[in-house]
Amino acid sequence: MAPTIHILNGPNLNRLGQREPGIYGDQSLSEIEKLAGDRAKARGFAIILRQSNHEGQLIDWIHEAGDSAGIVLNAGAYTHTSIALHDAIRSIAAPVIEVHLSNVFARESFRHHSTLSQAARGVICGFGANSYCLAIDALADLSAP
Numbered sequence: 001m002a003p004t005i006h007i008l009n010g011p012n013l014n015r016l017g018q019r020e021p022g023i024y025g026d027q028s029l030s031e032i033e034k035l036a037g038d039r040a041k042a043r044g045f046a047i048i049l050r051q052s053n054h055e056g057q058l059i060d061w062i063h064e065a066g067d068s069a070g071i072v073l074n075a076g077a078y079t080h081t082s083i084a085l086h087d088a089i090r091s092i093a094a095p096v097i098e099v100h101l102s103n104v105f106a107r108e109s110f111r112h113h114s115t116l117s118q119a120a121r122g123v124i125c126g127f128g129a130n131s132y133c134l135a136i137d138a139l140a141d142l143s144a145p
Contacts, residue, residue: 002046003069005139006094007036007132008061009051010076016101024101025128036072036132043140045069059088066092070121070139072132074099079114089119095142097135100125 009029012019017028027035033049040047050061055078062085065071073096078085089096098116103126105112117123122138124131 002044003143004046004048004065005040005070005072005136006048006050006061006065006068007033007072008058008065009049009074010055010058010078011053012076013074014051014053023107027129032129032132035129036136039133039136043136045136045140055082055084059084062088062092062096066094068094069143070094071096072099072135072139073097073116073120074101074132075116079104079116082115086115086119089116095121095139097121097138098123099131099135101128101131102126 013029016024016032017026029051037047037049052058058075058078062071071094075082075085075098079098096119098114098120114123121142124134124138127134
């Protein structure tokens with residue numbers, strides 16, 4: 001059985017492809033999930049894909065994924081506000097890669113701070129949908145013998 005990577009997406013990411021395509025691109029979440037799924041499979045992983053607009057649901061999923069090969073987390077706006085997500089990441093063994101489609105440091109100043117980065121294994125931003133693939137590659141490298 002292949003090791004599992006969880007890809008968790010937070011609020012408003014269900015609106016990708018419709019929401020500010022100049023910033024987030026024109027791909028839908030399902031298109032990004034297909035891209036990520038193909039990369040995960042190519043790297044030898046099973047994948048679980050989830051999206052929620054609710055912070056508590058994301059926390060529950062982080063807990064569930066705690067012993068997996070890793071988590072790719074795009075927490076959306078919760079990145080900048082959620083100490084609860086930070087604490088959930090700290091409570092598990094699985095490595096978490098924080099991802100963002102846009103370069104958050106080239107945007108509004110309130111997006112320059114992440115409450116998650118100190119708890120995450122790494123951060124990837126600014127590469128559009130490819131940010132997810134880069135995170136999967138990073139998790140594959142972390143799990144290589």
